[in-house]
Amino acid sequence: EAAVTQSPRNKVTVTGGNVTLSCRQTNSHNYMYWYRQDTGHGLRLIHYSYGAGNLQIGDVPDGYKATRTTQEDFFLLLELASPSQTSLYFCASSDSSGNTLYFGEGSRLIVV
Amino acid sequence: GEKVEQHESTLSVREGDSAVINCTYTDTASSYFPWYKQEAGKSLHFVIDIRSNVDRKQSQRLTVLLDKKAKRFSLHITATQPEDSAIYFCAASRGSFNKLTFGAGTRLAVCP
Numbered sequence: 363e364a365a366v367t368q369s370p371r372n373k374v375t376v377t378g379g380n381v382t383l384s385c386r387q388t389n390s391h392n393y394m395y396w397y398r399q400d401t402g403h404g405l406r407l408i409h410y411s412y413g414a415g416n417l418q419i420g421d422v423p424d425g426y427k428a429t430r431t432t433q434e435d436f437f438l439l440l441e442l443a444s445p446s447q448t449s450l451y452f453c454a455s456s457d458s459s460g461n462t463l464y465f466g467e468g469s470r471l472i473v474v
Numbered sequence: 475g476e477k478v479e480q481h482e483s484t485l486s487v488r489e490g491d492s493a494v495i496n497c498t499y500t501d502t503a504s505s506y507f508p509w510y511k512q513e514a515g516k517s518l519h520f521v522i523d524i525r526s527n528v529d530r531k532q533s534q535r536l537t538v539l540l541d542k543k544a545k546r547f548s549l550h551i552t553a554t555q556p557e558d559s560a561i562y563f564c565a566a567s568r569g570s571f572n573k574l575t576f577g578a579g580t581r582l583a584v585c586p
Contacts (some may be wrong), residue, residue, distance in 0.1 A: 369498045384566055387563075395573075398578075402483075402578055403578055404478075404480075404563055404576040404577050404578040404579050405486055405518075405563065405576040406576070407574075407575075410573060418573075420573065421475065421575075450502065451518065452518070461508070461523070462508070462520050462523075462572065463510075463518075463520065464520075465517040465519065466509075466515050466517060467516075
């Protein structure tokens with residue numbers, strides 16, 4: 363079973379604040395993803411990566427940066443957080459086929 | 475880009491009855507259609523998928539049907555049990571190495 367660990371699990375920040383969400387996977391997967399989950403929208407892809415140093419833009423990238431420092435670690439950065447970024451964020455990983463996703467437990471972010 | 479629509483936002487069935495969740499997609503090149511389950515307060519996990527080279531796939535009480543002409547696929551759950559209660563997400567992609575687009579989710583409640 364793939365193991366994907368996210369931190370922090372819960373975060374409250376103020377508008378304009380800096381937030382970094384971390385994700386680590388320990389199954390040697392090449393692909394990693396950041397999604398946000400909002401009621402009525404399902405999961406929307408923010409950024410994804412094929413491997414260390416690689417970054418691909420997803421469907422809702424505005425206001426987010428990401429960095430893949432190693433095969434295991436993928437970070438999502440909100441440099442000027444806004445209330446519209448209040449959401450539940452999921453990290454996921456998959457093998458080289460890019461098919462089955464293994465999700466982390468989620469990080470709930472509230473921007474006040 | 476691809477758009478995936480889940481027709482039922484909520485679905486309530488009696489324990490032991492069948493449940494059907496329907497999804498449509500827009501990209502005729504989509505060829506991979508997985509389903510994910512999210513139990514209350516938990517992360518998502520993969521349940522079943524179907525590829526475009528078949529029109530039906532069954533795994534125990536779960537069956538996925540694919541109608542490529544109508545660009546529609548559905549998840550059928552027979553003999554529902556309380557532990558089937560969850561949010562179910564359908565998704566679509568062009569296959570390996572292509573990103574998944576998720577539907578908004580269907581909240582299934584199985585009532586005793």
